């Protein structure tokens with residue numbers, strides 16, 4: 001079979017899988033559906049294992065802000081918002097649905113004068129991302145929420161760039177916690193999945 005045939009087949013297959021696995025809404029710790037209009041703390045599913053998510057500058061005080069897990073288990077961190085990429089995908093956030101993730105902490109927008117939309121750079125989670133995702137060039141900001149055991153996990157799911165129609169999804173990688181030399185915990189791609197829950201802020 002020609003390469004293009006294989007590509008078409010795998011596209012059809014992933015579209016089918018996408019539709020089959022798509023429908024379940026993501027729920028928060030109150031068992032209520034997660035909405036794009038609300039803000040949430042992303043907390044570890046296992047308690048006593050660090051806190052919520054927070055932002056800090058890079059090693060030499062450099063911008064943009066990077067995404068860390070708070071080391072203090074008592075800290076809920078900063079609130080976040082999930083932005084829908086596909087405006088026709090309904091009113092709630094579903095499992096496997098493509099989203100952008102943004103901190104809902106306006107004073108942090110001013111620190112580096114950049115958006116606090118998540119973006120992947122060098123396999124690590126940073127900010128300065130662009131809302132959207134189907135446009136060529138913004139695919140480093142696409143994430144999905146996956147059901148993971150009795151909780152959830154985030155995946156980074158980029159799409160191929162420069163397509164004329166909807167670009168195919170490239171391989172997804174779980175977001176995990178990577179320990180930095182100085183003891184801080186930075187979020188990174190292709191790690192053991194970081195099991196999380198969403199607590200309404």
Ligand SMILES: *[C@@H]1O[C@H](CO)[C@@H](O)[C@H](O)[C@H]1NC(C)=O
Pocket residue numbers: 056057058059060180182183184
């Ligand atoms: C640890 O490193 C992170 C990122 O490089 C930085 O934001 C943070 O301030 C550092 N913490 C300490 C205590 O040096």
Ligand SMILES: *[C@@H]1O[C@H](CO)[C@@H](O)[C@H](O)[C@H]1NC(C)=O
Pocket residue numbers: 058059060062
């Ligand atoms: C931080 O600054 C030091 C000294 O100027 C430099 O060697 C190092 O590469 C810088 N680190 C980063 C992450 O920019």
Ligand SMILES: *[C@@H]1O[C@H](CO)[C@@H](O)[C@H](O)[C@H]1NC(C)=O
Pocket residue numbers: 086087088089090134166
């Ligand atoms: C957007 O959502 C609609 C409705 O669920 C779906 O039919 C369509 O395929 C989605 N588009 C993309 C690019 O995922």
Ligand SMILES: *[C@@H]1O[C@H](CO)[C@@H](O)[C@H](O)[C@H]1NC(C)=O
Pocket residue numbers: 120123171172173189190
């Ligand atoms: C994660 O791993 C997959 C499979 O090995 C790879 O295709 C992808 O490029 C990796 N993603 C990142 C951001 O390193």
